[in-house]
Amino acid sequence: WWRLALARRSGRALTPVNGYEFDRGAQALQITDEDFIEVLQQFIEFGPTTSLGGEGVRAGLLEGHSRVKLAAALAMRAHPDRAYMEPLLRTLENCDAHDETLRHALKLAVREHCRDGELFKLAADSGPRSLIVEVATALPTSEAAEFLLHDLESDRSSGEATRLHHIARYGRPETITQLVAIASERAPEDVQVLAAIYGGLQESGVVYPKELLAWATQAAEGLLGLEVANRHQWTFLGDGENPFCLQERKCADGKSVSVISSLNHDLKGPEKLTGILRSAAFSAPERLSFWLCGHQGFPNEPANEKNFVRLVDQKGALLQKALPPRDDVCQRIEWDLSAIQGKQVRMEIVDGDDGRSYAWLGVTRIEPAVVDVATFDSDATRQKNLRTLAGILQYTAPATLRERLAAYLPPRPAPPPLPVSAEQRQQLDALIQARAKAFASANPDTQMGKVLFTNNCAICHQIGGAGGLIGPQLDGIKNRGVDRLCEDILDPNRNVDAHFHLHVIKMKDGNAAAGFLRGEYGQVVELVDTAGQSHRVSKGDIVEEQITPMSVMPPTFGQTLDEKNFVDLVGWLMTQ
Incomplete structure (x- = not known):
């Protein structure tokens, strides 16, 4: 020195x-x-x-x-x-x-x-x-997994999901056997604990222990039993994903309360989801009040009346109907039911608007408490858990249980998009030229353009740190110019960065799926499909994989965005 x-x-x-x-x-x-x-x-x-x-x-x-x-x-x-x-x-x-x-x-x-x-x-x-x-939890070793298991044994808790996942992914067979025994004993009804262990095992590529599958089977049968027993709970009716959730919102009288809302920010594109939430039957009181919020399409357009709350009798006949106030703040609604007092009725919260924005509604503070907003939460949690268990048991459960769980299976990845024909290419060229020409003589509303970006693009793209990262981040996008922006939005397959090429996979069950490969986790790949949904696929289920120079971004914005909205969107992008 x-x-x-x-x-x-x-x-x-x-x-x-x-x-x-x-x-x-x-x-x-x-x-x-x-x-x-x-x-x-x-x-x-x-x-x-x-x-x-x-x-x-x-x-x-x-x-x-x-x-x-x-x-x-x-x-x-x-x-x-x-x-x-x-x-x-x-x-x-x-x-x-x-x-x-x-x-x-x-x-x-x-x-x-x-x-x-x-x-x-x-x-x-x-x-x-x-x-x-x-x-x-950051070490991919069996020694780390064994340490975490011993730590779990000593603290008497069911364990955090991250730790459980880590033990399951990197633990030796005997470690995993102990893990399943401890977790199933301490938290037999906690499906998220079970799912964390399953996720780790899926990534490790090992055969799922029979004890884990037995635990999942027992949990599924218990939840399906509750579905039958608890008829008083709210019931979702619809073919797609349930958009309803509990969230805090304000009322016009200043109170902040839990609201049953169809704007679930935990889901992809929540405002496009539709469905009906139906209450159990109850005796009609003399008067019934509730607080309602939500929208009926864009504020500058006529109300589309696709979202509403209605009261129906046992046969489904309409008795009362209320439209949302086109406001995020809940407003009080009151119905006079004196003419049907004592009759068996149901309340239905209807989200029928599949628009990309201003397409939701919410209900709260139902008085008298003939049905309770708070009971929705347990029902929604139960259905979420059944969807998780359906995915775990879709190939291993007994046939009768698989049939009962089929309604809860997650949607399959979207199929590969069809190639663009020569005729479609000509139509796209004409549309791109027309939209670029329209922009040149327009005065775009950039504030509306920002709203359109948030509702149509931010799920996948990020600007200024806000938005998703499924697709390229778009800071400095104005440098592309109007003509290139029109191409990229209306014909996303024309200029695709190699990193975002489409992966097309064929699976053992004969199905095909396509999407952007977001990542690989051991023996699992995460695929984001053309609908923007994320799917975990076991490598062992894939029999063929191809990469094609196409984009995950759908080539449909020429139809979903009219000329004015398109101009507003491009106008805002040209400021970024």
Whole structure:
């Protein structure tokens, strides 16, 4: 070290540090932090030396200032050594909680050391539990899975989904058997716990344990039994995905309450989803009031009256009807039912608008409480759990149970799109030219264009950090120019980046699917189909895969966006 210090003082270039001895008297030579950091950086590049690999790097971590500690942590991460584990754990335990950069570097160094099974056991024996749990969930090793299982055994909880998934993916067969036994005993009715374990096993590609399938079967039969027993719950009627959920909204009197809403932001394109939510039968009171919010199409267009709340008798005959106020804030509605008081009736919340925006409604504060908004939540959770179990058991459940679960199976990936014919190509060329010409003489409403982007494009595309990343992010899109934008929106298959080419897969059951390959997780691929829905497909179920230079983006915006809306959208994009 003193030789390095003298080399620095004399202006000579530092050479690789092989052979230099560490001397604690070096501080007397006033080696600066910059000297120390440069030597550590050389250590990262050239590897351990006889002395620096031990004492020098350890001294930098234990005795240096924050910047030196950071360089030492990076050096230890680059060249793991058993001698570094104890000082890494000690430094991390005493590290300033506000020094996030150093803490992160130390955690990465510990993780890198723990890839060695013996070093992981050393850390598990001497390190703080919370840290080792965090490190273990990032280690793709059977030792990490075994540690997490023992931790699960000791804390008596059902376990976080991330940890359960990790144990299932990387655990040895005996570890997985123990995991299923513990989880099914502690949380026999928690379908999300079961799903986390199933997801990990799916990614590992192993055969699903019979104990797990038996647990799933029992859970499904129990939930289906509740479907029959709890006739008083709300019932969803529709062919597609249930859009209804509970969410907080404000009422005109200032109260903020839970609302049954058809605008479920957890779903893809929620406003396009439709269906009916029907209550159980009840005796009509003399008067019935409730609070209603929602829309009937774009505010600047006539009300389409596709969304409404209605009261029907047992035969379905219409008795009362209320339209949403075209407002996000709930307004009070009151019906005079004196003429039918005591008659058996049902309330139905109807979302019949499949538009891309301003196409939802919500209901709350039903008085008297002939039906309860709060009961919807348990019913929605039950149906969500049945959809999960239907996916797990679709090939293994007994035939009678498979039939009962068929209604809850998730939709299959969308089929591959048909190639564009020569005639369709001519039509697209003409449409692109017409829309570009219309834009040249128009005065676009950029505010409406932003709304259109949010409702039509933001599911897949991101601008300014807002939106999805299924497709390319679009910051600076105005640089493409109007003509290219018209092409990209109306004919997305014309210019497709290779990263976003369509993957077409054929599966063992004879079905075909197509989509953008978002990622691979062990023995599972995640496919985003042409409808924007994400699907996890086991590699073992795929018999053929092809890549074609087509886009996941549907070539339908020429039909779904009229000329004015298209101009508004392009107008806003040209400001980005």
